[in-house]
Amino acid sequence: MAVDASGIASAAREELRSGLRGEVIGPGDRGYDTARAVFNGMIDRRPLAMIRPVDASDVVRCITLVRRHDLPLSVRGGGHSVAGNAVRDGAVMLDLCAMKALRVDPETRTVRAEAGLTLGEFDRATQAFGLATTLGVVSTTGIAGLTLGGGLGWLNGRYGLACDNLISAEVATADGRLLRASAQENQDLFWGIRGGGGNFGVVTCFEYQLHPVDLVLAGVLSYPLDAAPRVLRFYDNFAKAAPDELSTAASLGRSPAGEPTVSIAVCYCGPLDEGEQLLRPLRRFQSPIDDGIQPMPYAVLQSARDEGFPSGRRHYWKSGWLREVTDGAIETLLRFLPQMPSSASSVGLQQLHGVASRVAPSATAFPHRAEQYDFLILSQWSEASDSDRNLQWTRTLFEAMRPHLEQSVYVNNLGDEGPARVQAAYGENYPRLLAAKRTYDPDNLFRANQNIDPSTDTASGPK
């Protein structure tokens, strides 16, 4: 931190307090510990101050002040980055939680949504009009971080990723400007924020395209773990043949009763009778322990997994893209699953396909455009004393799975894994992202993220 005396830090805090309409929370203030906590309980960082802007002008003022005092900055949307990028020791945290305005235009099927909204808040508001767009699958996640990194969810096959549905965004940049980014204005910025994360500025407001989505045919089929080879082989073929309206996921873990299970989850967003027909072979190829597939409101599906991901547990995730569920991959998973240290953990496959896979890799900054699965080892546990075991198991399983995975990784799943993995996440789009970073944030003010360092040697390119 550039502050060498607590006097300077407190002067900056006072200036922030007097210059902003939003709340400023510093060490010693009531609520400091609650405000600095993020989703991942492994993250325990102490920011210099937390600022809760109420609008875009507050955001711009905060950026200007932070620059004047040469203070490090982090930005918090929904606080769900498992790497804990929303909070940094000794930095000013710009926490967007008070910015939750949302306006749906049912005529044009569009919505303007401020960056502090969670998926649940967004879905509830748009569903009042029978409309939705692709977001993620746990309702407490923030729309901001999710959209800026890509945004993979149940509607991706039919409507693309969250970032594919972005029409425009309002971005507060490092030089204190508030820019509109769209296909017509600041095109390179608009390209960069659709997959390049928070590297270019603070997005204060997103404008999305919405689609008619009402009842969906969705739910989970569970099987005992010893059926996994047959279930996963069938799943891979079934998922690959699925039409755009049907998106799927598979998971290995434990049932609420503690039984090891393999499960398949689906969401069909077309006509229900057609969905019933389409899902018949899946529901019949093997008797499940439980079949929870039924018509349900889309917003109900969107919070169905919340219970499994309460805030504050310790998390350690590893992931990579998987093109095919081969016998070798299944055998590896089954070798490790019985030793999984925490019953709350799971290993998941989230399908990217259809419209999301057919966008050109360079059309947006999100490069992973192929029919594939986002393979995720989602380790979570409660006690600090269990951390070593869980970290070790996750790392060993990931190393064993590496030969089956692509080199690339989805940026929103990354932990603190070093520059080579960050470049693997941006892939072939890295050089263009670097050029945009040099234009919009040459001093790397926005570096509490999966960072594109503007001082990187261009010639070296992605590793």
Ligand SMILES: Cc1cc2nc3c(=O)[nH]c(=O)nc-3n(C[C@H](O)[C@H](O)[C@H](O)COP(=O)(O)OP(=O)(O)OC[C@H]3O[C@@H](n4cnc5c(N)ncnc54)[C@H](O)[C@@H]3O)c2cc1C
């Ligand atoms: C339980 C859980 C479920 C998930 N499910 C999915 C899923 O289904 N699909 C999927 O695609 N991803 C999923 N993710 C990953 C998720 O997309 C990322 O964790 C994402 O970063 C969360 O966004 P956030 O705003 O909540 O996070 P934050 O931690 O607040 O932010 C993440 C990053 O974005 C930056 N940022 C946040 N807001 C802004 C802003 N307004 N302007 C500029 N930069 C900003 C932050 O500085 C940080 O670097 C899931 C994560 C969790 C923990």
